[in-house]
Amino acid sequence: MVYHSLILGAGQAGLAAAYYLRQAGVSFLVLEASEAVGNSWVHRYDSLRLFSPASYDALPGLAFPLPPESYPAKDEVAAYLRQYVAHHQLPVRCNEAVRELTLGADGVFTVQTAHGELRAHRVVVATGSSFSPLIPPVAAQLAESVFQVHSRHYHNPAQLPPGPVLVVGAGNSGAQIAAELACSRPVVLSEKAKPRFWPITLLGKSTVWWTDQLGLLHASTDSWAGPAPVPSGPRVPGGAGRARPAAGESGGLAEPGHEGTGRQLWAAWRGLRAGVVGPGAAGGRRGHVRA
Structure with missing residues (x-):
């Protein structure tokens, strides 16, 4: 099977892209390296809260389930992302770390994971930019x-x-x-x-x-x-750079x-x-x- 699109990363950007692809009625799949959606938030420091109120933190198609003027904690963000996937029935496949992304001569992308390969006409790289710590x-x-x-x-x-x-x-x-x-x-x-x-x-x-x-x-x-998501997998050839x-x-x-x-x-x-x-x-x- 060749998908219309593959989305690498089930953070905020990846799930928002998935929402619009769902609205467009095309075939797609979201690949997440960790064992559960929102895990990048769960493992952040304990006191983390968003600096934007809940009324500005929602992804398209689902309000953030907290009072509008409240400031969500990290675990509340993680729970919201999982709720978002369930609410919109988005096809997310966890434990799928991407090892390589290549473009074939036929114009079709091939994504290599630990469980095999997937092909798509388009790939959305939504892995974020802060996965690898920069230590001077x-x-x-x-x-x-x-x-x-x-x-x-x-x-x-x-x-x-x-x-x-x-x-x-x-x-x-x-x-x-x-x-x-x-x-x-x-x-x-x-x-x-x-x-x-x-x-x-x-x-x-x-x-x-x-x-x-x-x-x-x-x-x-x-x-x-x-907030920006933590990337869901390792660096892929030709992928975006990663900052501190x-x-x-x-x-x-x-x-x-x-x-x-x-x-x-x-x-x-x-x-x-x-x-x-x-x-x-x-x-x-x-x-x-x-x-």
Whole structure:
């Protein structure tokens, strides 16, 4: 069988493409490398929330099942993606990591997976851009006493030993992790250029809402596209390049109106704008988080 289209990756982009192919009535299949849709979200750091409210987080054809002004957590995003597949009855095949993508002389693409090959006239590569962590060479020169963990493998502050932390990279994930850690220890956020931090709310409304009302939501390339998915498989020949998992890989801070941790994170986030934040210097080994 030769499909009309194959979609590589069952993240947000891949599922949205699948929705429109379903509307067009053509034959297609979605290939996902992990064992379940949404797994890339499940394995992110524990405190992750989207920086856009639920009213702006829906894929076409299905509203996000949370109050419009709420900020979905990572597990809620994963559950929504699984619900989306079931609601639209999208043909998703999990545990199908793509090994190679080639274009034949007949103009038909061949996709090689661990379970064989599939052919299609068109291929949508929706694997994202933040799968492979980028670790600078200088990291290998640090002393063994310096604990290191990449943001892709960071889950919560309990992973790190006591002491101050250097977070390298001020993208969404790096800044949010720095803000979370700053609630309990000194933190330095390092970036090659001065980062620009936008408020989550303004005059009681989401900043995303304001940019939408002003007609800037789709005109800006800086902030409001939402989280990007983690790729579902290995690099394929001729596929898109992969960048460091920082600014686009996940959501932003918790809504400042949330009780407890969210409010603390917002206070820490504001403090980070001034440079180093956190309690007084603590003893013990240093922590080092790369983002």
